[in-house]
Amino acid sequence: MKGNDQDEVKAGNAGGNVGRRSFLKGALAVGAVATGGFALNMAVPGLAEAAKRPLPKKWDETIDVVVIGSGFAGWSAAAQAAIGGAKAVVIEKMPTYGGNSIINGGVYASYDDKFHYRQKMGLGDDSPELHMQDTLKGGDFFSIPALAKVLAEGATDGLNWMIDDGGAVIRPTVVRAGGHSAYRTHAAGIGKVYVDALKRIAEKNGAQIRLNTAVTWIWRADADPKSPVLGVEVKSGRKISNIKVGKGLILASGGFSRDVKMRGDHYPFLSGENWNCTNHPGATGEMIRFAQSVGADTLQMNYIQLYPYADPETGILDTPALIPFNGPGNGIVYVTKQGKRFISELARRDHVSFAQIGLGPQGKPTYTIFGDDMVEKMGFTKGEIEAGLKKGRLVVGNTIAEVAQKAGLPQDALVETIDKHNKYLAEGKDPEFNKPITKAMLPMTKGPFYAVAQWPAIHHTMGGLRINEHAQVIDIFGEVIPKLYAAGEVTGGVHGTNRLGSNAIPDCVVFGRVAGRNAAKG
Amino acid sequence: MFVMKRVVVIAIAAAVLFCLPLLTAGGGTALAAPSPKGSCKGCHADFASVLPKGHPAVKGTGLAACSSCHAPDLAAKKPENAYSVRMHRAHIPPKGKLECTACHSWVPGKSFGLIGRKGSFGKPDKEQMELLKEIFASWASSGYTDSLHAEAGIACSQCHGKGLPTFDDTVENAGCLKCHGPMEELAKKTEPKEFKDRNPHKSHLGDIACTVCHKGHMESKVYCLDCHKQFGMKIQGAAKK
Numbered sequence: 228m229k230g231n232d233q234d235e236v237k238a239g240n241a242g243g244n245v246g247r248r249s250f251l252k253g254a255l256a257v258g259a260v261a262t263g264g265f266a267l268n269m270a271v272p273g274l275a276e277a278a279k280r281p282l283p284k285k286w287d288e289t290i291d292v293v294v295i296g297s298g299f300a301g302w303s304a305a306a307q308a309a310i311g312g313a314k315a316v317v318i319e320k321m322p323t324y325g326g327n328s329i330i331n332g333g334v335y336a337s338y339d340d341k342f343h344y345r346q347k348m349g350l351g352d353d354s355p356e357l358h359m360q361d362t363l364k365g366g367d368f369f370s371i372p373a374l375a376k377v378l379a380e381g382a383t384d385g386l387n388w389m390i391d392d393g394g395a396v397i398r399p400t401v402v403r404a405g406g407h408s409a410y411r412t413h414a415a416g417i418g419k420v421y422v423d424a425l426k427r428i429a430e431k432n433g434a435q436i437r438l439n440t441a442v443t444w445i446w447r448a449d450a451d452p453k454s455p456v457l458g459v460e461v462k463s464g465r466k467i468s469n470i471k472v473g474k475g476l477i478l479a480s481g482g483f484s485r486d487v488k489m490r491g492d493h494y495p496f497l498s499g500e501n502w503n504c505t506n507h508p509g510a511t512g513e514m515i516r517f518a519q520s521v522g523a524d525t526l527q528m529n530y531i532q533l534y535p536y537a538d539p540e541t542g543i544l545d546t547p548a549l550i551p552f553n554g555p556g557n558g559i560v561y562v563t564k565q566g567k568r569f570i571s572e573l574a575r576r577d578h579v580s581f582a583q584i585g586l587g588p589q590g591k592p593t594y595t596i597f598g599d600d601m602v603e604k605m606g607f608t609k610g611e612i613e614a615g616l617k618k619g620r621l622v623v624g625n626t627i628a629e630v631a632q633k634a635g636l637p638q639d640a641l642v643e644t645i646d647k648h649n650k651y652l653a654e655g656k657d658p659e660f661n662k663p664i665t666k667a668m669l670p671m672t673k674g675p676f677y678a679v680a681q682w683p684a685i686h687h688t689m690g691g692l693r694i695n696e697h698a699q700v701i702d703i704f705g706e707v708i709p710k711l712y713a714a715g716e717v718t719g720g721v722h723g724t725n726r727l728g729s730n731a732i733p734d735c736v737v738f739g740r741v742a743g744r745n746a747a748k749g
Numbered sequence: 750m751f752v753m754k755r756v757v758v759i760a761i762a763a764a765v766l767f768c769l770p771l772l773t774a775g776g777g778t779a780l781a782a783p784s785p786k787g788s789c790k791g792c793h794a795d796f797a798s799v800l801p802k803g804h805p806a807v808k809g810t811g812l813a814a815c816s817s818c819h820a821p822d823l824a825a826k827k828p829e830n831a832y833s834v835r836m837h838r839a840h841i842p843p844k845g846k847l848e849c850t851a852c853h854s855w856v857p858g859k860s861f862g863l864i865g866r867k868g869s870f871g872k873p874d875k876e877q878m879e880l881l882k883e884i885f886a887s888w889a890s891s892g893y894t895d896s897l898h899a900e901a902g903i904a905c906s907q908c909h910g911k912g913l914p915t916f917d918d919t920v921e922n923a924g925c926l927k928c929h930g931p932m933e934e935l936a937k938k939t940e941p942k943e944f945k946d947r948n949p950h951k952s953h954l955g956d957i958a959c960t961v962c963h964k965g966h967m968e969s970k971v972y973c974l975d976c977h978k979q980f981g982m983k984i985q986g987a988a989k990k
């Protein structure tokens with residue numbers, strides 16, 4: 228194929244004024260791949276990519292379905308693509324698989340599960356419709372409803388798939404978490420349970436993984452709506468090679484919470500290195516930039532979530548840091564250093580985080596107080612509590628006063644707060660913060676009791692690549708980019724301003740499956 | 750200095766016997782002039798002075814004098830090969846300064862063997878050869894995992910198997926565990942007294958590659974510390990000497 232000089236797509240400026248015309252005037256012969264011609268290219272001036280780059284002259288290999296990222300979304304996509312008969316390969320830049328997914332807290336929102344735990348425990352009603360409504364509301368109606376619907380409707384089948392085909396073991400309980408109006412959050416202890424289940428399904432069907440391999444570019448000849456992505460450039464050690472995509476390229480590269488520049492560019496309040504972050508170090512946004520460089524649209528990049536309950540010192544979301552999230556439906560109480568409540572424990576994450584930030588730096592940390600009888604109902608084991616105690620992440624006391632003393636809180640104030648909260652539970656009404664009271668919330672009358680310290684840390688990026696309900700990536704003109712799919716945290720528009728806790732796993736699994744199925748069809 | 754100490758213990762014969770002329774000449778850095786291919790005469794008037802104690806007398810002035818007994822291990826069958834390790838370390842930096850082709854025959858992209866002997870270890874092209882040289886130098890003296898192995902008399906093939914390692918070669922866990930395993934034993938050794946789950950050999954990340962932390966030819970790093978900055982774990986092969 229041959230583009231005449233004038234028509235070749237040149238490297239644009241970063242914030243460039245590359246108009247639709249210059250896009251579409253790119254090299255013309257769609258489909259006549261890899262025989263010269265220049266690549267669509269909008270990299271930052273000065274970067275290697277910014278040079279007017281010819282498309283690879285030859286491809287080192289061809290793979291049906293190339294999946295970028297080995298978290299929930301990537302493995303789900305690879306599994307489903309392999310089941311659909313495609314050769315699927317997962318590309319992962321880190322030396323270990325799993326991204327944020329393998330360190331995740333294992334809570335999964337779904338209106339039902341094959342064991343029907345919610346029904347068996349008498350925890351009330353739920354439906355996919357209600358799940359969708361909560362998701363829209365919890366994100367201030369900034370979500371694209373069609374996407375939220377796919378999540379809510381596919382969540383249960385995704386969960387059962389991991390249990391039945393992947394051997395995932397979930398804990399026998401369902402909790403009600405902040406922003407959810409039903410008991411629908413399932414617990415597995417840690418996200419690795421699901422990652423390994425998905426990996427098993429994928430590998431059993433022939434999918435493979437390559438670790439230590441970073442995608443460094445996406446190849447597309449031009450932005451004509453009929454022009455598919457052609458392949459990717461990957462770097463493994465010192466070796467750079469080009470993979471041609473046979474049927475589909477699936478971006479499942481996760482969020483960008485660790486990308487200091489990207490998060491600061493979109494949400495200046497979170498700029499700089501000084502924020503704690505719950506994510507793995509590989510949670511950076513280069514795949515979003517590469518996709519933008521070949522025409523992909525993004526949305527809502529400025530919605531970045533703080534996890535309100537991270538370890539105040541390290542920002543890590545360990546098992547103790549999950550208790551404040553899992554526990555509101557079982558009666559836990561959040562208090563300030565003064566031993567006073569400051570918000571409804573069933574509030575959304577963004578509200579809880581900003582209530583804490585509003586206390587000022589001297590308000591750090593706040594605490595969650597809970598009782599021993601809640602532990603298993605919240606989805607934890609006694610062993611996990613003991614480990615938390617040994618590491619100094621939890622303190623324990625036989626009375627509320629003793630817990631207060633060990634945590635360094637004013638004893639009288641904490642005793643009064645808990646007494647009052649017990650009374651609210653008995654009366655079924657929280658006049659202070661209007662928390663909806665349920666029967667599953669236990670009063671703290673009999674010890675031992677525990678306290679865990681908490682503080683916000685950067686956690687989840689709601690924005691990202693624009694997709695439709697088939698997980699196809701949409702370009703800046705509203706057209707589908709042929710052969711390009713995205714799923715999981717790399718996408719935007721599913722959660723709006725604020726992702727409800729336990730909604731990310733179903734998002735990744737459900738859209739990963741959709742992407743894998745569609746990509747395999749070619 | 751750190752490397753030197755160990756070398757003295759492990760490879761004293763090599764360091765002193767093979768390189769005596771070099772060491773005295775200038776801190777062990779330079780050969781006066783490269784020998785003609787396959788000949789040792791330029792530096793070693795005779796071999797008597799460089800042979801390990803108890804070694805039978807050797808006749809001749811060339812490579813063949815050694816390789817007639819110490820045949821190249823083309824099949825990578827020898828579990829250890831102290832001869833090869835000592836010879837290499839004695840003649841490449843920092844101890845010596847010989848080019849590979851002083852002893853090896855090399856036709857780029859076609860073969861790589863020992864001068865005067867049949868057989869080939871592989872087909873390195875120019876680019877691969879550069880990489881091999883770089884990695885070999887690291888093996889000889891870097892202070893990384895590779896040179897810790899060199900000091901213990903372990904050559905490339907014991908980790909990488911038969912043939913010259915290629916560009917994207919790695920070492921699978923099974924390879925490391927042949928000597929260092931089984932994994933459960935390793936995990937037992939590194940289990941912290943207080944927090945048993947903070948065990949680098951029993952990570953919450955599951956079955957991970959040894960090379961995630963233990964890099965062969967680069968600085969080794971405790972991967973855990975990327976997130977758990979407060980753990981204060983240490984690893985061998987971390988610092989450049």
Ligand SMILES: Cc1cc2nc3c(=O)[nH]c(=O)nc-3n(C[C@H](O)[C@H](O)[C@H](O)COP(=O)(O)OP(=O)(O)OC[C@H]3O[C@@H](n4cnc5c(N)ncnc54)[C@H](O)[C@@H]3O)c2cc1C
Nearest residue numbers: 296298300326327328332333334442481509715716731732
């Ligand atoms: C500590 C923690 C706990 C959480 N707990 C929960 C929970 O309990 N429930 C819930 O619903 N959500 C939870 N979340 C959110 C959820 O885990 C994430 O949104 C989810 O894991 C994202 O999955 P993913 O597949 O999209 O991306 P990831 O799992 O992050 O995987 C993306 C992968 O892509 C790789 N990658 C990126 N760029 C490239 C490139 N250029 N080349 C090659 N590879 C690349 C990354 O290295 C990474 O491994 C938690 C998040 C964190 C950080």
